[in-house]
Amino acid sequence: MKRSDRTYSTGDKVTRTTVTVLMWLLPLLLVVPNIALDITEISYSALDRAVNFLLPVGVWLLLCSLWKRPGRTALFLIPIMVLCAFQIVLLFLYGESIIAIDMFLNVATTNPSEAGELLGSLSTAIITVLALYLPPIGVAIWLTVSKTSLNRARRRPAIVAGGVLATAGLVCLMSDVAVSDYRPDRKLFPVNVVSNMFCAAGRTERTETYYANSRNFSFDATDTRYTAQPEIYVLIVGETSRAGNWQLFGYDRPTNPRLSRREGLVCCPKALSESNTTHKSVPLMLSHLSAVEFGDSIYRSRGIMDVFKDAGYATAWLSNQKRNHSLIDFFGREADETCFITDDGTRHYDDELCGLLDSFLMRNKSRKCFVVLHTYGSHFCYKERYPERFSRFTPDSPCDASADNRERLINAYDNSIRYIDTVLDSIIGIVERRNVPASVVYAADHGEDIYDDDRRRFLHASPTPTYRQLHVPMFVWMSDSYRKTYPEKSECVRTNSGKDISTSRSVFHTLLSLAGADTRFLDTRAALCETAYTPPERVYLNDYDEAVPLRESGLRDEDFRQLQAAGISYGSLSEHGESLADGGFHLDGGVGVEYRRHGLF
Numbered sequence: 040m041k042r043s044d045r046t047y048s049t050g051d052k053v054t055r056t057t058v059t060v061l062m063w064l065l066p067l068l069l070v071v072p073n074i075a076l077d078i079t080e081i082s083y084s085a086l087d088r089a090v091n092f093l094l095p096v097g098v099w100l101l102l103c104s105l106w107k108r109p110g111r112t113a114l115f116l117i118p119i120m121v122l123c124a125f126q127i128v129l130l131f132l133y134g135e136s137i138i139a140i141d142m143f144l145n146v147a148t149t150n151p152s153e154a155g156e157l158l159g160s161l162s163t164a165i166i167t168v169l170a171l172y173l174p175p176i177g178v179a180i181w182l183t184v185s186k187t188s189l190n191r192a193r194r195r196p197a198i199v200a201g202g203v204l205a206t207a208g209l210v211c212l213m214s215d216v217a218v219s220d221y222r223p224d225r226k227l228f229p230v231n232v233v234s235n236m237f238c239a240a241g242r243t244e245r246t247e248t249y250y251a252n253s254r255n256f257s258f259d260a261t262d263t264r265y266t267a268q269p270e271i272y273v274l275i276v277g278e279t280s281r282a283g284n285w286q287l288f289g290y291d292r293p294t295n296p297r298l299s300r301r302e303g304l305v306c307c308p309k310a311l312s313e314s315n316t317t318h319k320s321v322p323l324m325l326s327h328l329s330a331v332e333f334g335d336s337i338y339r340s341r342g343i344m345d346v347f348k349d350a351g352y353a354t355a356w357l358s359n360q361k362r363n364h365s366l367i368d369f370f371g372r373e374a375d376e377t378c379f380i381t382d383d384g385t386r387h388y389d390d391e392l393c394g395l396l397d398s399f400l401m402r403n404k405s406r407k408c409f410v411v412l413h414t415y416g417s418h419f420c421y422k423e424r425y426p427e428r429f430s431r432f433t434p435d436s437p438c439d440a441s442a443d444n445r446e447r448l449i450n451a452y453d454n455s456i457r458y459i460d461t462v463l464d465s466i467i468g469i470v471e472r473r474n475v476p477a478s479v480v481y482a483a484d485h486g487e488d489i490y491d492d493d494r495r496r497f498l499h500a501s502p503t504p505t506y507r508q509l510h511v512p513m514f515v516w517m518s519d520s521y522r523k524t525y526p527e528k529s530e531c532v533r534t535n536s537g538k539d540i541s542t543s544r545s546v547f548h549t550l551l552s553l554a555g556a557d558t559r560f561l562d563t564r565a566a567l568c569e570t571a572y573t574p575p576e577r578v579y580l581n582d583y584d585e586a587v588p589l590r591e592s593g594l595r596d597e598d599f600r601q602l603q604a605a606g607i608s609y610g611s612l613s614e615h616g617e618s619l620a621d622g623g624f625h626l627d628g629g630v631g632v633e634y635r636r637h638g639l640f
Contacts, residue, residue: 061113066096084215108186123172161440278414279484279485294460309608317485322337325370333584344373350554355375356373358381396466407554422438432457476521477518486509538574581593
């Protein structure tokens with residue numbers, strides 16, 4: 040027998056010990072995410088936790104011990120190590136939750152500069168995963184190259200232990216399925232992650248075929264005002280902005296010094312987004328669909344640009360976001376003029392959108408105009424979102440992702456809000472100078488966590504949302520000419536602004552109603568400028584594109600206390616239409632009936 044192919048029942052003690060340790064240790068390293076999820080996921084039952092640990096550790100131990108070359112087996116398990124590393128990094132960010140479908144989609148649609156900013160601030164998480172998984176990979180390579188193997192006698196205890204653990208896990212799995220609605224594809228790591236990966240691939244494929252699937256869709260919209268008088272309507276899509284840091288909504292810092300003095304501005308303090316991810320919340324705002332209908336329907340529908348084009352408007356899409364081949368891009372391309380200022384590959388501040396808006400309105404001064412401005416807002420890294428002269432709250436750097444660094448993160452975040460306040464006020468000023476009936480609607484896509492409580496949550500797009508990710512700033516500005524020309528619309532906005540609002544549901548319909556654009560898809564119950572406006576049923580579009588009652592979204596007691604303190608209802612209807620939440624509300628017919636018809640309850 041060649042020395043390089045010998046079994047180590049006797050001989051080199053160091054090598055024999057190394058391969059034995061790898062065989063026993065690697066399965067434990069592969070269940071580090073399972074152990075963490077068992078601790079953090081409060082929705083897991085005792086049986087869920089047992090399955091999530093016993094079955095994987097048993098399977099990994101069997102895989103590492105059944106074959107005589109554990110080093111080679113370890114190399115085959117590198118993809119699992121990558122998933123474990125990804126999961127651990129997410130746990131650093133969110134403190135809970137598996138790698139969700141939306142997380143895979145976020146990876147696919149996030150531009151490299153954003154990814155670099157985030158990874159550069161996660162040094163602790165990255166060092167942790169490298170320390171956990173690089174050494175066994177290095178050892179596995181050495182053992183494989185040297186063709187080191189382990190005889191069956193030394194592998195037998197691991198085989199027995201793996202078999203016992205896997206069997207115990209299977210018994211727990213069968214028991215869990217028998218007594219509950221347990222689904223391995225949602226609760227068993229890494230089965231759930233692999234399942235989510237395939238779901239993400241399916242959604243990506245539907246996105247790729249969007250034009251083919253939506254080619255027969257038409258709003259058949261008309262302009263009901265039958266006048267050639269120029270009018271201007273602007274939608275500003277905010278990015279990663281939470282209402283709690285806006286002076287307009289009661290924040291104790293002067294983050295909105297200009298908007299707070301702006302005449303004609305109507306704030307909506309009880310606005311929630313129905314998604315904490317950009318690739319779902321923005322299409323919801325730009326389409327007629329509700330969260331209940333989102334699912335596959337979003338891939339067969341058109342966006343708000345088509346409505347205004349049908350109604351005879353000059354339309355423009357002006358964005359400070361990078362193209363990412365998402366539905367947002369597709370909706371934007373329907374405009375008469377489309378501009379992504381980041382196409383030149385450099386970083387831009389949001390105020391550059393102002394000049395583009397001014398130029399577009401100048402070129403179309405005799406026409407009715409509709410413009411969407413997609414800002415970069417307060418997306419992490421916050422310090423990079425505003426010029427240095429806006430560093431009002433200091434220190435605002437460095438901005439590493441760490442709870443110990445929260446003061447600097449909050450200062451930088453507030454500075455970004457103060458900067459966008461200037462941008463928004465400038466946009467309104469550009470529109471106001473036209474002296475025509477005009478309205479500007481602003482709504483953020485979602486909010487953000489910044490290590491605000493004991494959960495140590497950071498950023499957004501987590502599978503389970505928080506209050507701060509959902510409570511977003513929204514306002515409607517109407518020019519003096521608009522208020523005089525359409526006083527009933529103006530009065531309705533003021534009346535309804537203090538009610539519960541869903542940005543995901545109301546932005547589209549409010550803009551159409553403000554402009555007098557009509558289509559069979561217009562829902563006056565969702566339009567803030569209509570007397571028929573009805574507060575929404577509070578739902579959340581979860582990772583599986585299911586519109587679930589807010590009570591079932593993963594919000595914690597702390598989140599519900601904050602909603603209650605903000606005066607925001609969060610009740611949900613049972614199948615009999617009864618309010619289930621403290622501070623909830625009854626809806627007779629209307630929205631409640633609509634939701635039940637679509638099978639939500």
